[in-house]
Amino acid sequence: MTLALVLITSGLTLVAFGHQAIRRVSGSGTDPRVIIVMWLIALAAGPGMLAAGVAVLLLPDHAGLGGLLRSAGGCLVHLGGEVMPTREEATGLAGLTAIVLLLARTVVVAVRLTRVRRQRLEHHRFLVALATAPDHPQGATVRMLQHSRPIAYSVGGDGGMVVVSRGLKESLTPDAFAAAVEHERAHLKGKHHWMLASVDILAAALPIAPLLREAPKDLRVLVEYAADTSAALRWGGSAVRSALLAVAGSSVPDCALGMAGGAINDRLARLQTPLRHPSPIRRHLRCSLAGAATALAPLLASVAVFLLVACPTA
Amino acid sequence: MRGLGELEAAVMDVLWTSDQPLLVRAVLEKLTRRKPLAYTTVMTVLDNLYRKGYVQRAKSGRAFLYEPSVTRGQAAADAIRQILDETADKETALLLLARSVSEPESQALRHGLDRRRRRP
Numbered sequence: 001m002t003l004a005l006v007l008i009t010s011g012l013t014l015v016a017f018g019h020q021a022i023r024r025v026s027g028s029g030t031d032p033r034v035i036i037v038m039w040l041i042a043l044a045a046g047p048g049m050l051a052a053g054v055a056v057l058l059l060p061d062h063a064g065l066g067g068l069l070r071s072a073g074g075c076l077v078h079l080g081g082e083v084m085p086t087r088e089e090a091t092g093l094a095g096l097t098a099i100v101l102l103l104a105r106t107v108v109v110a111v112r113l114t115r116v117r118r119q120r121l122e123h124h125r126f127l128v129a130l131a132t133a134p135d136h137p138q139g140a141t142v143r144m145l146q147h148s149r150p151i152a153y154s155v156g157g158d159g160g161m162v163v164v165s166r167g168l169k170e171s172l173t174p175d176a177f178a179a180a181v182e183h184e185r186a187h188l189k190g191k192h193h194w195m196l197a198s199v200d201i202l203a204a205a206l207p208i209a210p211l212l213r214e215a216p217k218d219l220r221v222l223v224e225y226a227a228d229t230s231a232a233l234r235w236g237g238s239a240v241r242s243a244l245l246a247v248a249g250s251s252v253p254d255c256a257l258g259m260a261g262g263a264i265n266d267r268l269a270r271l272q273t274p275l276r277h278p279s280p281i282r283r284h285l286r287c288s289l290a291g292a293a294t295a296l297a298p299l300l301a302s303v304a305v306f307l308l309v310a311c312p313t314a
Numbered sequence: 315m316r317g318l319g320e321l322e323a324a325v326m327d328v329l330w331t332s333d334q335p336l337l338v339r340a341v342l343e344k345l346t347r348r349k350p351l352a353y354t355t356v357m358t359v360l361d362n363l364y365r366k367g368y369v370q371r372a373k374s375g376r377a378f379l380y381e382p383s384v385t386r387g388q389a390a391a392d393a394i395r396q397i398l399d400e401t402a403d404k405e406t407a408l409l410l411l412a413r414s415v416s417e418p419e420s421q422a423l424r425h426g427l428d429r430r431r432r433r434p
């Protein structure tokens with residue numbers, strides 16, 4: 001019972017307050033990729049812990065687990081020791097029913113949103129292929145629209161594509177233009193379209209959970225930060241700033257991600273500070289640590305609370 | 315070739331390069347030189363293009379003969395215009411809209427915005 005309570009409390013804490021915690025710990029200088037990892041871990045761990053808690057409640061011999069904890073942690077099982085098994089099972093079954101209903105709702109929303117998104121995406125790919133056909137072979141990743149307005153965006157899905165315009169190329173130095181293309185390539189490489197489509201589904205299916213509801217808004221800005229960082233590491237911050245200023249007035253198609261994606265002022269400010277080049281190992285280490293901390297923090301906090309409640313004199 | 319959208323464009327390319335209307339099977343044969351495809355896939359794509367108004371068809375026995383209903387140049391220009399519409403400066407468009415609405419419409423907009431502010 002205690003293990004289940006710890007898991008359920010941790011899951012609920014993450015789902016209710018995870019977004020606030022992530023925003024608090026992520027300062028303006030933090031690598032956006034680290035914050036993205038924290039969001040993704042929180043989105044997976046929150047519901048995951050809730051489901052695991054319910055599963056533990058339903059385990060036929062979870063008294064064995066409790067016994068294990070009792071011998072290891074002394075008074076951890078104090079809370080659950082006296083509870084009638086039938087009540088535990090009833091709680092578990094109620095939890096299971098809730099999870100099944102929520103999962104079913106998520107699947108229905110996912111099917112509906114994915115269908116609409118795919119139709120838009122394919123129609124857009126059709127338009128881009130028609131508009132750029134004379135200059136580009138089928139399957140090219142970077143497509144150039146023959147138009148004077150500066151445009152830069154990327155379309156995800158199977159073999160994504162980067163769409164830029166002649167106007168963008170002509171209004172920028174070669175480095176700044178390359179930075180714009182690199183920014184869009186970073187969206188494709190980071191699978192940002194897929195990531196945002198997934199969090200959109202979660203937010204639409206379960207808007208009652210603050211973490212899930214807030215995720216799309218924050219992640220939309222974070223993927224732009226991350227793509228800016230990738231482009232700046234290769235072509236320099238000022239090249240990305242020029243590209244950003246060139247596209248600042250335009251919008252991005254609904255089914256795409258683009259340089260003019262949002263938070264332009266914040267991004268311009270970020271790009272003014274020089275970027276450090278973290279080694280890949282250090283970056284992976286940082287992401288792993290941040291991810292582990294996101295999942296472990298609520299668990300440790302719950303265990304601490306239970307220890308305090310169960311053993312006030314300890 | 316990637317995805318349905320590009321397949322549609324490839325089918326249009328086949329129809330534009332042909333000097334006569336084509337059966338599904340003929341389109342399939344010309345496409346298959348690049349990538350093996352199912353007959354039904356090409357039939358679905360041609361049906362999509364017909365619904366979107368890019369091709370016209372005429373009965374020939376039990377099958378349909380397909381030909382483009384727009385030229386390549388028209389289709390490209392129209393595609394660029396549609397993409398530009400999607401990447402238009404939405405802020406300017408909204409300002410123009412705000413200036414052009416009538417008083418009741420403006421009240422309805424204000425009401426909607428107020429409700430949104432209360433429930434962000």
